[in-house]
Amino acid sequence: MACRGRAGQDELFRFVFASGEYRWDRTRRAPGRGAYLHASCLDDARARRALPRALRAAGSRPGQLEAALAEARDWALGGVPA
Numbered sequence: 001m002a003c004r005g006r007a008g009q010d011e012l013f014r015f016v017f018a019s020g021e022y023r024w025d026r027t028r029r030a031p032g033r034g035a036y037l038h039a040s041c042l043d044d045a046r047a048r049r050a051l052p053r054a055l056r057a058a059g060s061r062p063g064q065l066e067a068a069l070a071e072a073r074d075w076a077l078g079g080v081p082a
């Protein structure tokens with residue numbers, strides 16, 4: 001987990017790395033290693049490069065991780081994970 005804390009999974013965004021791409025896993029059911037982030041931690045995680053460490057991922061296209069994080073952040077600004 002990239003985020004530690006007491007939040008339930010329904011408060012966290014799940015990300016996976018599969019087939020060379022980061023994805024925001026909205027369903028939280030995608031196979032593979034996942035990392036969970038609070039909405040408020042998305043920007044911090046990007047700055048700290050937390051997801052590549054958490055997911056043991058390497059080799060994605062430049063900007064692709066940022067795009068996945070931005071997608072989740074934009075969604076978070078419109079509400080809370082349902």
Ligand SMILES: [Zn+2]
Binds near residue numbers: 003037038040041
């Ligand atoms: Zn967090």
